Each structure stands twice: as structure tokens, then as C-alpha cells.
Amino acid sequence: MTEYDAFKELLESDDQEQLTPKQQQIVQAAIEMFSEKGYASTSTSEIAKRAGVAEGTIFRHYKTKKDLLLAIVSPVITKLAVPFIAQSFVKQVFKEGEHEDFEELLRTILVNRFEFAKKNVPLLKIVLQEVAFHPELQDRYKEVFRAEVLPHFERFISHYQEQGLIKDYPTETVLRLVITTVIGFLVTRFIIMPDGEWDDEAEIDRTIDYILNGLQV
Incomplete structure (x- = not known):
């Protein structure tokens, strides 16, 4: 493709x-x-x-070069990157009654994002390069993320904390630790060192283990 x-x-x-x-x-x-x-x-x-x-x-x-950029990046962010998280991702990952185990949820998140990144490396690279310089793209991402993803994540984190499965950190802290670790892995794997000798399955396991060791009680 x-x-x-x-x-x-x-x-x-x-x-x-x-x-x-x-x-x-x-x-x-x-x-x-x-x-x-x-x-x-x-x-x-x-x-x-x-x-x-x-x-x-x-x-x-396209009236300007920026209009051409937005024609490419806006759909990637608002209709692929964000709704893929906020709709398909929520349906696949944040299902009611599933993922009682925190490790299972982490694995579902990481594998889901890995497959997305693998399929869309050039588009992902453009998003990562340009989103920092275009406030309208940042605003759209934050709007959908806060409305569609954060409430589900908060519900799961509260559940795990009530069960004594993870530390009683603020939800925003847990989210930051998980997201930065997952994104760091994906950016390194597909953009910084795409030609490295990767054992993807082992790296996914190690990434999950790293997060678990930091968050589990």
C-alpha cells in the first residue's frame, strides 16, 4: 500500500x-x-x-500550500488518528466488562497503536512533524481526545485503582506515563530506527513490562 x-x-x-x-x-x-x-x-x-x-x-x-497541508493532515488527525482512537479504538479497547486485568488493557492499546503506525508511517510522520506548528490541528486533536477518549480512560483507571491493581496516581499522570512510553516506542520503531533489527513481539512485551513495573502496586 x-x-x-x-x-x-x-x-x-x-x-x-x-x-x-x-x-x-x-x-x-x-x-x-x-x-x-x-x-x-x-x-x-x-x-x-x-x-x-x-x-x-x-x-x-488549493488556494495556498498550507491549504494543501491541511487537506492532508486534518483528515489524518481528525478522521484517522483521533477518531481511530476515539471511535474504533474505544470500541476495540474500552469495552464494557472487558480488560479486568491492567496488563491486558495495555497490550490491547499497544498492539492496536502498533498496527496503526505500521500501516500509516508516512502520514504519521507528517502529523508528528507539523502538528506542533499549526494550532488549529492541535485544537482539533485536544477537543476530540478530551471528549471521546479521556472519559473512558478515567473510568478504567479508577476501576484498577479501586481494585488495588495500580498506584493511586492522578489519572492525567497515568495517561501521560502510558502515552509517552507507547508513542516513544512507536516513533523509535517506525521513524527514528525503522531499519533496526527489531523483534517486535519482544519489544511489545518489554514495553508493557516497563509500564507495569512503574504503575503496579
Whole structure:
């Protein structure tokens, strides 16, 4: 699956209006170049050259280079990264009556995020590169995360703490420790050292063990 195929699958899964052939060429080229060079270092003329279109064609579809970036990144964050967590992820991970064991929940979270990252490395790389520089993307992520994910996580953490399974840390602290460890693993695995000699199953086990040793009573 190419970078654009993953993006196209995202749009189709959300019943978005289909892109024209020219838009497909532009978006494919932009995804490749933003992933390789970053948004700031990529010019619209370079995108046009790789896409095999005139630079003016880009501006007929997207008024500015930032509009093109947002056309790519916004769906990835708001309709894949966030709702994948906030909807599909919640349904898969935060099921009522399941995951009585904290280790089981951690494994479900980590495997779920691992498969997502593995499938969407170039798009994930663009999100990680650009979200820090675009407040509108940050605001959308925080809005959905706080509304859809945090309440479920709080419920589970309260349950585990009442059962004496994990330390009585504030929910925000538990969330931070889990998220930073999981994201650190995924970023290292797929972006920083993608060509390393990885034993993925063993690394997942070690990551879970590390979190458990820090949080279990």
C-alpha cells in the first residue's frame, strides 16, 4: 500500500467526496514530499514537478500550500488518528466488562497503536512533524481526545485503582506515563530506527513490562 492508498482509504472510510485525478496526483506528491522534506522545506513548484502538473493546477484546487497541508493532515488527525482512537479504538479497547486485568488493557492499546503506525508511517510522520506548528490541528486533536477518549480512560483507571491493581496516581499522570512510553516506542520503531533489527513481539512485551513495573502496586 502506497502513502496515497492509505490516505485514499481514509477518505473513503469517511464517505468523503472523491478527489479528481489531478487532486490525487497532487496529494500523492505532497504526502511524499512533506514526509521526506517537511512542509516548510517543500515548495509548491517541487510538488507540481513530482505530481506532473503545472504549479497553477495546485492553486486551482488549493488556494495556498498550507491549504494543501491541511487537506492532508486534518483528515489524518481528525478522521484517522483521533477518531481511530476515539471511535474504533474505544470500541476495540474500552469495552464494557472487558480488560479486568491492567496488563491486558495495555497490550490491547499497544498492539492496536502498533498496527496503526505500521500501516500509516508516512502520514504519521507528517502529523508528528507539523502538528506542533499549526494550532488549529492541535485544537482539533485536544477537543476530540478530551471528549471521546479521556472519559473512558478515567473510568478504567479508577476501576484498577479501586481494585488495588495500580498506584493511586492522578489519572492525567497515568495517561501521560502510558502515552509517552507507547508513542516513544512507536516513533523509535517506525521513524527514528525503522531499519533496526527489531523483534517486535519482544519489544511489545518489554514495553508493557516497563509500564507495569512503574504503575503496579
